[in-house]
Each structure stands twice: as structure tokens, then as C-alpha cells.
Amino acid sequence: MKERRVVAEISVVPLGTGSASVSDYVVSCLDVVAASKTVKYCLTSMGTIVEGPLGEVLEITRRMHEVPFNRGALRVITTLKIDDRADKKLSIQGKLDSVRKKRPQIRL
Numbered sequence: 001m002k003e004r005r006v007v008a009e010i011s012v013v014p015l016g017t018g019s020a021s022v023s024d025y026v027v028s029c030l031d032v033v034a035a036s037k038t039v040k041y042c043l044t045s046m047g048t049i050v051e052g053p054l055g056e057v058l059e060i061t062r063r064m065h066e067v068p069f070n071r072g073a074l075r076v077i078t079t080l081k082i083d084d085r086a087d088k089k090l091s092i093q094g095k096l097d098s099v100r101k102k103r104p105q106i107r108l
Contacts, residue, residue, distance in 0.1 A: 016074025
């Protein structure tokens with residue numbers, strides 16, 4: 001049986017870095033996602049939206065969680081939200097299109 005594709009939001013927050021800026025950590029976490037050949041992603045201002053097989057999304061989340069520790073962070077808080085459906089295929093674009101169809105004037 002083929003593994004379902006999920007849409008998920010991943011947010012990795014490093015603490016104890018000595019700086020309020022996290023953009024260097026964000027770039028390093030994005031490198032983890034970009035290395036995947038099967039996961040699509042979209043950076044937002046508050047996290048990264050990913051689309052792919054559940055197992056790979058979970059593995060990417062684990063690797064992203066480790067990035068700040070590997071860069072010297074003392075604490076890391078990672079939040080993962082997963083949208084998984086058995087009744088139809090999910091995609092980042094499909095979720096946006098569904099909202100656009102109902103409210104075309106909304107900026108996405």
C-alpha cells in the first residue's frame with residue numbers, strides 16, 4: 001500500500017543562542033527540507049509548510065529539530081501540525097485552491 005501524502009507545518013525555535021535573531025537557523029533547517037527529492041515545501045513567516053509521505057515528513061522534522069543543537073543552541077522547541085486524510089489526496093496547492101474557490105477576494 002502506498003503511503004499517503006500529508007501536509008504539515010513545522011516550526012523550529014532555538015533558545016539559548018545568545019541572540020534574538022533566528023534567520024540563520026531557519027536557513028539551516030530549510031537546507032534539510034530542500035535536500036529531499038519527494039517533499040515539497042513553502043516557507044512562511046512563522047514556519048515551513050511541507051507536503052510529502054508521512055514517514056519522510058516525520059524524519060525531516062526530526063532532522064530539522066537537531067539543526068539548532070548542532071549549531072550550539074541549548075534548547076529547541078519544535079511544533080509539528082499534520083493534516084492527513086484517508087478520503088482524498090492532500091496538497092498545499094489544493095488546500096489554498098479550496099479557500100480561493102469559496103472566497104476569491106482573499107489574498108493568499
